[in-house]
Amino acid sequence: MTKPFALRDLVDDRPQDGVFRVNRALFRDPDLFALEMKHVFEGGWVFVGLATQAENPHDYFTGFIGRVPIIVQRDGDGVLRCFVNACPHKGVRLIQKLCGNARRHVCPYHSWTFDSTGANKNIKWQKAGCYGAGFDEDNHDLASVAKFGEYRGFLFASLNPNVPSLEDYLGEARKLIDLVVDKSPEGLELVPGRVTFTYAANWKMQLENCSDQYHFTSTHPSYIRILDQRAREQSAEVVQSSIGAADFWQEDASGTTGGTMSFDHGHVLNWGIMPVSAALPEYEHAEEWAQLHGVAKRNWMFNMRNLTIFPNLQIADNASSQMRVIRPIAAGLTEMQTWCLAPRGESAEARRFRIRQYEDFFNPTGMATPDDTVCYEEAQLGMAEQDRPWLQGHARGLTASVEGGNDYSDMIDMKPARSVLADAQLCDESLFGNYYRAWADRMAEVLS
Ligand code: FES
Ligand SMILES: [Fe+2]
Numbered sequence: 001m002t003k004p005f006a007l008r009d010l011v012d013d014r015p016q017d018g019v020f021r022v023n024r025a026l027f028r029d030p031d032l033f034a035l036e037m038k039h040v041f042e043g044g045w046v047f048v049g050l051a052t053q054a055e056n057p058h059d060y061f062t063g064f065i066g067r068v069p070i071i072v073q074r075d076g077d078g079v080l081r082c083f084v085n086a087c088p089h090k091g092v093r094l095i096q097k098l099c100g101n102a103r104r105h106v107c108p109y110h111s112w113t114f115d116s117t118g119a120n121k122n123i124k125w126q127k128a129g130c131y132g133a134g135f136d137e138d139n140h141d142l143a144s145v146a147k148f149g150e151y152r153g154f155l156f157a158s159l160n161p162n163v164p165s166l167e168d169y170l171g172e173a174r175k176l177i178d179l180v181v182d183k184s185p186e187g188l189e190l191v192p193g194r195v196t197f198t199y200a201a202n203w204k205m206q207l208e209n210c211s212d213q214y215h216f217t218s219t220h221p222s223y224i225r226i227l228d229q230r231a232r233e234q235s236a237e238v239v240q241s242s243i244g245a246a247d248f249w250q251e252d253a254s255g256t257t258g259g260t261m262s263f264d265h266g267h268v269l270n271w272g273i274m275p276v277s278a279a280l281p282e283y284e285h286a287e288e289w290a291q292l293h294g295v296a297k298r299n300w301m302f303n304m305r306n307l308t309i310f311p312n313l314q315i316a317d318n319a320s321s322q323m324r325v326i327r328p329i330a331a332g333l334t335e336m337q338t339w340c341l342a343p344r345g346e347s348a349e350a351r352r353f354r355i356r357q358y359e360d361f362f363n364p365t366g367m368a369t370p371d372d373t374v375c376y377e378e379a380q381l382g383m384a385e386q387d388r389p390w391l392q393g394h395a396r397g398l399t400a401s402v403e404g405g406n407d408y409s410d411m412i413d414m415k416p417a418r419s420v421l422a423d424a425q426l427c428d429e430s431l432f433g434n435y436y437r438a439w440a441d442r443m444a445e446v447l448s
């Protein structure tokens with residue numbers, strides 16, 4: 001039975017008093033979890049994958065919208081569709097593999113068969129089945145999801161037909177997707193191989209961590225130390241140096257090192273000025289991009305950027321590029337899949353460099369992501385605290401946050417709802433408020 005939660009007891013949002021607080025129950029309560037699956041994940045747009053993950057006829061990949069398994073499949077004519085990955089017969093998940101290529105899918109339980117358009121092609125021993133007219137009149141095809149859309153190769157789907165258009169949903173944050181896609185006229189691809197992290201903590205820990213600049217020097221000192229050590233050891237003959245710790249904290253003439261931006265529907269960006277330097281795999285295109293896109297956009301393409309498209313897609317662009325997809329499993333259990341994201345057509349040397357720097361930071365063997373996941377699990381233990389429900393992790397930067405954009409968003413004609421400009425130590429946490437306001441908007445349908 002649903003507990004009588006009131007939204008104001010979960011998200012304490014009082015800008016006039018300088019207060020923004022989040023209740024620990026959001027991270028641990030199973031009833032709240034079920035509600036947010038229904039209203040946040042299954043009630044709105046979620047990211048399902050890249051079009052290049054199913055590039056050829058009959059390619060498919062599988063995933064989840066909230067708790068519901070799905071298939072994204074390209075048919076023989078090249079049309080992409082998204083189905084619920086459940087057999088109409090008894091609900092068995094039709095495809096268990098993460099991806100593949102198949103003209104036909106045969107259900108493992110009683111062999112009902114479907115083609116790559118989702119149409120039912122065979123019901124085993126149908127003629128001998130003594131089915132009634134009602135059964136014959138039923139549609140036996142795979143169920144399409146209510147909404148399926150693409151923005152520049154990024155695929156999104158919704159189980160709820162009553163959602164804004166995908167264009168409206170992404171809004172101004174589309175310009176940040178453009179910065180990633182415009183790295184190559186041939187578009188993006190995933191470097192083969194993916195990593196699945198499963199951690200014993202709530203999905204919102206990952207959501208926040210991606211936009212959390214405050215933790216970087218505290219959680220990742222080993223990464224920073226090794227970068228510094230490499231920088232000291234690099235000889236003059238090294239043509240392409242690897243990224244240095246100082247590259248993350250560049251300051252411009254105004255003392256700004258970066259900042260944050262919040263967009264409608266819960267999307268956020270935190271960003272930092274990074275030099276156009278040979279320490280990034282993109283360097284081979286620096287001049288070309290300046291000519292193609294203008295210097296301001298080119299510089300933004302080099303900046304460190306952590307973008308979250310609420311609620312489940314994160315793109316981290318720094319020493320390399322990573323795509324993360326969040327899948328909540330239970331209030332205290334989350335799966336995150338990660339890929340190295342790369343522009344098509346880059347040189348073998350740039351690709352090698354991208355992968356090496358990716359491994360440094362992100363992989364399970366890397367020096368950063370594992371530190372983060374340990375912190376999520378430690379935080380989840382602390383979420384058990386009942387007597388003092390309010391966390392104090394969402395107030396930093398509150399007085400620096402302004403409505404609208406700033407000179408930096410103007411450079412690429414982007415209009416965020418709110419923004420913060422920062423020096424190296426501000427490390428704004430007020431952008432998390434954008435997540436919880438979007439969360440509260442959806443949950444307002446069911447909570448008083
Ligand atoms: S559950 Fe799929 S054929 Fe029976
Ligand atoms: Fe981190």
